[in-house]
Amino acid sequence: MIELIPVRGLPEIRPGDDLAALICERTELRASDVVVVAQKAVSKSEGRLVRLDELEPSDKARELAGDERDPREVEAILGEAEEIVRERGPLVIARTRHGFICASAGVDHSNAPEPGVLVLLPLDPDASAASLREGLRDRAGVAVGVIITDSFGRPFRQGTTDVAIGVAGLPAILDLRGTRDRIGYELRASRVAIADEIAAAADLARGKAEGVPVVIVRGLRLSGPPGTAQELVIEPELDLFR
């Protein structure tokens, strides 16, 4: 059995906060737990915030924003975007520095610490995950996995699902190639994006509006070398679905 356990009672996270300490004060971690943390908590602790009144919108930002969106917010999005993948009115789908394709290049004003502040994705979420993992090991004395998640829309299907944008201490992809089914055929879905499935699972225990950024996933039996969320990014020329 696998358990999805929300960590309740975390305060609003502020720049410089020690997330590992805040988590360990509220829950008793066990070896092989996977600690799933919403991106926004990590970004806030790392100070990845920008104030709207510090942004001077470019002509491009004003053009995209039109009358429907604050051009300073669009300016922040353009600043986080390596490439604009789609634009329609004020909506922008972009490729981030990490290679993620997502709405608004991951820039978000919901769950920000205060009005007029935007939250940006961590600069290197895999490094953030590794660092949090070390902090948790130091404080709890057990080796856990860490996944940092964000809610992404996707082509072909309605709605968002949570995906892994940072991974440490567990495989990101479960490679079943060569694994045979009961009658000996190689399995079709042979590379499972296990870190994305864990991210999605954790979101079920989170309760969006309640502000529960940390969920423990307990009871996974994962084998294989630890991976990174970068492994989940596919090169465009290999992407048959694009």
Next chain:
Amino acid sequence: MIELIPVRGLPEIRPGDDLAALICERTELRASDVVVVAQKAVSKSEGRLVRLDELEPSDKARELAGDERDPREVEAILGEAEEIVRERGPLVIARTRHGFICASAGVDHSNAPEPGVLVLLPLDPDASAASLREGLRDRAGVAVGVIITDSFGRPFRQGTTDVAIGVAGLPAILDLRGTRDRIGYELRASRVAIADEIAAAADLARGKAEGVPVVIVRGLRLSGPPGTAQELVIEPELDLFR
């Protein structure tokens, strides 16, 4: 807390098998459980199977198959495809009759009942889910949700995740539009594909090669009217990510 509980000991499913009975013999369902069933078990019980030796490949099937794939299998895929979305060598991404965009139009030879047999997607997985839900209510005396899942690849990201292809008795999308965060901003990720997240979560408890097609998800607190997997299909003209 949410629990993901695999239902162990199910036999190989055969056409005409009563899935509801087989499940209820092996687990005690509780009200509000969500019963997540891998597509292949449902397809087999419904006889959605085709024998390779009954298929006569078309020229198109032979052309796509080349030397790398059995042209009869490609013929089965073309038969299930409403539209070929991408083709590269023998790999085909297709739109199915249900509107799903997936590899091989959902046709699969892994976990088939015997060699030389392909498993096709259920004709109407939402109806299959509704029917299974009724069977479970009749036998267990409790109202549960049912999700039928398949493993889909997706654009932009490596690996497959399990998604919902049939839904009954629970919302498919959690609509948080209008929900405010702690400081009063409307939430960005405001339509959550909850049925896809449940499908992904259940896959964690399944163990691909072990043949555990049914997982119980217990402890979800879902509100809102019941939905269907058809609601998860997005119209191409509304699909900003495509």
